[in-house]
Amino acid sequence: MAAKKESQSTKLVLKVVTGTSSSGKAITSSRTFSAVNPAATDDDMLDVGAALGALQAHDVQTISRVDTATLVAAE
Numbered sequence: 001m002a003a004k005k006e007s008q009s010t011k012l013v014l015k016v017v018t019g020t021s022s023s024g025k026a027i028t029s030s031r032t033f034s035a036v037n038p039a040a041t042d043d044d045m046l047d048v049g050a051a052l053g054a055l056q057a058h059d060v061q062t063i064s065r066v067d068t069a070t071l072v073a074a075e
Helices: 042-054
Strands: 002-020 028-035 058-075
Touching: 002 042, 028 042, 042 058
Parallel strands: none
Antiparallel strands: 002 028, 002 058
16 A cells, blocks of 8 residues: 655754753754745755854754655555
8 A cells, every 4th residue: 555645844943052061062942933835945945044043143053854744545
């Protein structure tokens, strides 16, 4: 039986460094931007993430794309 994707959604997540712990490890926080068009290319997502990161008060550690979809049996 083949699977089919339904209800796909995409989010852009920026992980920013908000400080340093007493042991010297980075303390991070996430900024999530929902309702991104799933058809957006990875290059576009990176460009937008970099632009949004430049607006943040903290340094950006990572830019991530999170795709979520429901799988159903194809008829």
